[in-house]
Amino acid sequence: MPDDSWEPPPVLLAVDLVILTLRSMTLHVLLVERGIDPYAGTQALPGGFLSNASEGIETAAHRELREEANLDASRLHLEQLGAYGAPDRDPRGRVVSVAYLAIAPALPVPVAGTDAAAASWQPVHEVSLGRLKLAFDHEQILTDALERARTKLERTSLATAFCSETFTIAELQQVYEAVWGVRLDPRNFYRKIQRVPGFIVPAGPNQRTTKGRPARLFRAGTRTTLHPPLVRPGPSTTNEVHT
Amino acid sequence: MPDDSWEPPPVLLAVDLVILTLRSMTLHVLLVERGIDPYAGTQALPGGFLSNASEGIETAAHRELREEANLDASRLHLEQLGAYGAPDRDPRGRVVSVAYLAIAPALPVPVAGTDAAAASWQPVHEVSLGRLKLAFDHEQILTDALERARTKLERTSLATAFCSETFTIAELQQVYEAVWGVRLDPRNFYRKIQRVPGFIVPAGPNQRTTKGRPARLFRAGTRTTLHPPLVRPGPSTTNEVHT
């Protein structure tokens, strides 16, 4: 037991961002190439240290979002993932990083006006398949972020955060398919989504044209939680062969 | 933008524990009465600062679990909830606390051999109903912990962590009822649980006797994730009155 003069050890607090978006039907994450050691030249999640002792953690996340990804804090989903603070995760000293998950709609330019010019969108499967190595424990953070996104799609209206202001039901379906990694029946999805009151609401009588019949446009409704959840297909535990 | 001589501000890292258990059909949380300022005399979650710069965060959680609650780290569910670090949450300085959720089986003695003798199990509704105020932002942490527990009961076998080594299906049902705050049909619950392969496995031909017909005993199986989830009853969004 420590004596009265004992003082707790200080740590350095960092923020890391997992910024996900949908580009050409597949899930992408924003990565930056590190310019300094440790891990110079390696791809890493955008992030940085607390700027001063009175800065809030989420405030720091918003700041990094602006500085490193040129993304506006508003009109963007941001939630905390957790703290990552293994004693040996950073050779510079005791660093604890609070990771955040951000969801952005598909953007025209990869990253416009980025602080670190080395920023780029990378398909998440490049990382999960081991073809792209990340600095620190960022692969673990990304894995946790994906799992968080997958389950949140089931219980909340998070999927609309991947879409722009207005969107079609088919676009919303692409979000579910990309994040869950499954194929869904467009006809059943169409009705399933519309049967949830307040999930999506019609956005004017406007249509949109690409090929085939134009689709109706919707915008995100006010509902944030989905009860009952939209359960994703998966290894069913109950359906056993029983013959 | 900071110059080259800029150094990130240090923070003090603490760990807080939300230890939940089931006592006489209702959910309880372990609280300690603070002996020192700030918030001296107020109930608070057990926790403390990192003991030294090389201690892992989860290691610190385990240590506090032992020191403050006399609970063995093994045979106990422990997971991180997240970081709580509002700049003004602790008047002593910049403190960031990493909160953990622990689930313990019902214990014979409230808390045996506790470091802080002021530790006690309190019904969670005493806090959520506002009849018991907590120090710092611990009410928020407790709220988040409860929500985490509720959703994890749906998708994982976490419920068994509330039970002792062997348990009956009725005991498992009490866990779901207490955490979700609902009543479930015992007959349907009985089959629903048993239809999930690997969730619970029979524990010998032993029975147990109280009143009425003895129940079969089970122990936790190897399965940790439930697919599809055990969806809790709630405000159904789809079932609208349509007459």
Next chain:
DNA sequence: GCAAAAGTGTTTAGGATACACCCATGA
């Protein structure tokens, strides 16, 4: 007209729910 995508109808199987009923034990 034809291709392509949007949107609708309908059938079927499996799970959720409600509840009648039987079983095993203590007192």
Next chain:
DNA sequence: TCATGGGTGTATCCTAAACACTTTTGC
């Protein structure tokens, strides 16, 4: 034997899934 909780059977409702089919556009 009765009360009490454990465990089984079963009918009904509802949803998910599969898929045939119609609609609306561009070319």
